[in-house]
Amino acid sequence: xxxxxxxxxxxxxxxxxxxxxxxxxxxxxxxxxxxxxxxxxxxxxxxxxxxxxxxxxxxxxxxxxxxxxxxxxxxxxxxxxxxxxxxxxxxxxxxxxxxxxxxxxxxxxxxxxxxxxxxxxxxxxxxxxxxxxxxxxxxxxxxxxxxxxxxxxxxxxxxxxxxxxxxxxxxxxxxxxxxxxxxxxxxxxxxxxx
Numbered sequence: 001x002x003x004x005x006x007x008x009x010x011x012x013x014x015x016x017x018x019x020x021x022x023x024x025x026x027x028x029x030x031x032x033x034x035x036x037x038x039x040x041x042x043x044x045x046x047x048x049x050x051x052x053x054x055x056x057x058x059x060x061x062x063x064x065x066x067x068x069x070x071x072x073x074x075x076x077x078x079x080x081x082x083x084x085x086x087x088x089x090x091x092x093x094x095x096x097x098x099x100x101x102x103x104x105x106x107x108x109x110x111x112x113x114x115x116x117x118x119x120x121x122x123x124x125x126x127x128x129x130x131x132x133x134x135x136x137x138x139x140x141x142x143x144x145x146x147x148x149x150x151x152x153x154x155x156x157x158x159x160x161x162x163x164x165x166x167x168x169x170x171x172x173x174x175x176x177x178x179x180x181x182x183x184x185x186x187x188x189x190x191x192x193x194x
Contacts, residue, residue: 008046011036016058021101024055024114055114056124063128070135080139081188084157085181091165092177100172133158140188156187 014036018027029051033040047053070087077083114121133154140150164180 007038007042011038011043011046011054012057012061015054016061019055019058024051024117027051029054052118052120055121059114059121059124059128063131066128066132067135070132074135074139080136080143081185083139084136084184084188088161088164088177088181088184091161092168092174092181095165095168095177096174100169129158153188153191156191157184160184160187 011032015027015032018032018035029043032054033043036043043054044050047057069090073083073087073090074080077086115125116122133151135154136157137147137150137154140153141147145153160180160183161177164176167176168174
């Protein structure tokens, strides 16, 4: 049983890396099979609907991984702004550790490519952003913020982070993420409702 799980996981990790670094269109199933070093039959056994199903699973895995990171940060800090700042600083460190290569922001890959490929992929991407925003909003509500404002702040935080990450990777410089981290307390504590 563990061999099956490992093979499936290897295929997913390879596909995610290729989708995020080369793009959905530029990544073929034969390349995923070759780089995962898994038999062709394994890919179709685990993902009978092919590339779209594999991309959906990569999107869902990314959603879950990031939600886990958010939840961990919110459990670590009493103040939501401290947790968000720490999350952003971790992003900057991770991007720098991999020399700004192979650390693709989810939104860039999803929004530019997959949302125009299929409605299933667009819907999955939409659900990812909604889930990430909800984690932030729920924590802000638990800290006493009014629900409407917490939802707005969730949208602003995700937008700020995704934009700063794209700039960081484009410039190969973590400064945009560090600047975003400095702005987090203002966004959370001072930003008026719209």
